Amino acid sequence: MDEPTRLDDFLAGGLVAADVLGLRPDYRAMLVAVDGLVPGPGDAAGDALIQAAQDAACEALAGTAVEEVPHVAQWREAYRAFGAKPQRTRNSLEALLRRAAEGLPRVNRLTDLYNAVSVLHQIPIGGEDLNRYSGSPRLVRAAGRETFDTVGGGTDVVEHPEPGEVVWCDEAGVTCRRWNWRQARRTQLSDDTTAAFFILDALGAVTDEALHLAADDLVAHLVRLGPDVRVARRLLADDGGGS
Template sequence: MNPTTLNYQLAAEVLADHPGYCRGVVVVRGADNTRAAPALVALLREAEAGLREAVRGNVAEHERIAAWREAYRRFGAKPSEHRAAIEALARRVLKPDQLPSINPLVDIGNIVSLRHLLPAGVHPLGEGENRLALRHARAGDGFAPPDGGPAEAPPEGEIVFADGARVLTRRWTWRQAASTQTLPETTRVFFNIDGLPPTPREAVLAAMDDVRALVREHTGGEVVAAQLLSAEQPAMALDLGG
C-alpha cells in the first residue's frame, strides 16, 4: 500500500480577494461508512427543521448566503445560475423537501451544513500524494462532471479546489467531480467547512467540533487532524502512512 500524504494550501490570491475567509479541514480514517445510522437520519430531520426556523423570507438575503453570492460575482460566476452548495441545499430544504440519507459520512456533512448554514463538503482521501489547493483555475486544469458528461476546462480565474491539475470542485463549493463521491466502502475522508465574513471563525470551529463528534459516534472513525486554514495559517501537511 502506498503511503498517504496530504499537502493542503489556500492560495494567496484567494485570500487576498476574500479577506477574512477561512476553511476548516477535518481528516478522518477508519470510518465504517456501511453502518445503518437511523440516529443520523433523525438528526438530519432536526437540522432541516432548524433551518426552516432560522431562515425566513428571501434565502438569498440571509447574510451567510449573501456573502457567497457576492463572492461568486467577484470571480465572474452568476449566483442565480451557479449557486454555492449551501444556498442550493438550503433552498431544497425550504421547498420544503426532505434530504435523502445517502450514507453516514455524507449525512454528517449535510447535518453540519444545515445546523451552521455553512458549506460542509466531504471528499474521499486517496492513497499516495494528495496535493490539494483552493486556487484560481489555470490552463491545463480538467474537471470530470458528476453526470458523466465530457471533461470541462474551468475558465482561468474561477476559484476551484484541485489536486494538482485535477479539479475536484468547481466554483469554490458549487459541484464536486465524478471521482469525489463518498461511497459506503469509503473509510478515509476529509471534510471542508467554509466561512466567509460576516461568519465568525468561531462558527467554523463549532462546525468542526460537530463533525468530530458525529464521526466518532456514528462511524467509529478516528479524527487524525483538524485545522483551521486562513491567511494566518494557509497550509497544512499530514503523513498518514500506509
Template sequence: MARFIASEPFWNLFPQAEIGIVVARGLENHADKVKDRSAIAADLESALNESRKFLSGETLSQCPVVAVWRDAFKLFKTKKGARSSIEALLKRVEKGKGLGSVNPLVDIYNAVSLTWGFPVGGEDLDAFRGDLRLDVSAGGDPFLALGDEAEEPTLPGEVCYRDDAGAVCRCWNWRDGQRTMLTEDTVNAFLVIESVAPERREDLRRALEMLAEKARRRLGGTCRIVVADRENRSVSLE
C-alpha cells in the same frame, strides 16, 4: 506527505476567509455496517427543521448565510447559475423538499451544514493526486461532475479545489467531482467547512467540533481539526 494549500491568489480575493478542515481516518462508511444509521437519519431530519431559522421573510438570496456567499461568488469567474452549497440545501428546505440519504458521512456533513448555515463538503483523501489546493484556476483543469457523463473543465479565473490530476470541486463549493467523491468505501476523508464571515468565527469552531464528533461517534476512526487562514495556509493531511 499530502497537504492542503490555499494559494496567494485565493487570499488576494478572500483575505478574511477561514477554511475549517476535519481530517478523518479509519471510518466505517458502509450503510449496512453503521450501527447508528437511524441516529444519522434523525440528525438529518432534525437539521432540516432547525435550518428554517435561516429563512426569514426575505427572498432566499437575501438571507444572511446565503447573501454572504452570493457576494463572494461575484468576485471570481463562475459557471452560469453556480451557487454555494448552503444555498442549494436551503433552497430544498424552502421548497419543502427533504434530503435523500447519500451515504452516512455525506448525511452527517449535510446535517452540520443545515444546522450552522455554512457550506460543508467532503472528499476521499485516498483519491487525491498530490497536494489539494484551493486556488484560482488558469482554466482547463479536467473535471467530471457528479451525475455527468462528459468532462467540463474549469474556467480561467474560477476558484476551485484541485490536485495534480485536475479539479476536485468547482466554483469553490458548488459541485463535486466523481473522481474524489465520498462513497461507502471511503475510509479516510477530507471534510471542509468554509466561512467568509469573520464575525462567525466561533460558529465555525462549533460547527467543526460537531462535524468531528458526529463522524467519530457514528463512524469510528479518528478526527483532527485544523483551520486554515491567510497566516496558516498550508495544512498537513496526514
C-alpha cells in the same frame, strides 16, 4: 507511516492561494481529515440529524429569503468576484437551504451527515474520499486547462473550469469547482469510504469560534462511525497559519 501522521501530512500540504485571498481576505477554510471509518448504511442517528437540520432550516427561513441569510449573501458576493453568476451556480449552503422545505437529499451516510451539519451551522461543507486524493488540497484560481470529471446528460464527461475560476484541486485535477459549487466524481464519498476529507468554508459572517464549533459538531458525529476513528484538522486563513 502511522495513520495520524498520514492525516497530518495530508493537511500540512493544503493551501489557499494568495490571489484567492485577494478576492476575499475574510475567507477561512477548516480542513478535517478522518480515517478508521467503518462503512455502513444510514442509521437512526443520521436520520434524526437530517430531520433536525430540515427543521432548523425551515425555522431560520421563516419570513426570510434564502439569499438574505447573511452567510449565503456573502457567498453570492464571493461568486460574483470571480465572475460566476450565483443565481445560476449556487454555493452548496444555498442549494441545501433551498431544498430543506421539501426534504434534504439522501445520498449516503457520510454525505448526509456533513450536509446536515452544513445546514445546522449555515456553513458550506464539502466531503471527499481521502483515499482517492492525489497529493494535498489546494484552493487556487484556475488557468482553464485543469480537468474536472463529472456527469453530463447521463454520461461521464471531462470539463475544464473557466480561467480565473476559484477551484479546489489536487495533483490529478479539480476536485471542486467554483469554490463550493460542484464536486468531482473521482473523489466523491461512497458507501465504502473508510477515510474522508471535509472542507468547511467561512466568510466574515461566520466567526472563528462558530467555525470551530461547526468542526467540533462534525467530528463528534464522525467519531461514532468506528471504534478507531482518527481525526486531524487545520485552519487555513489569510495569515497562512493553521491549527
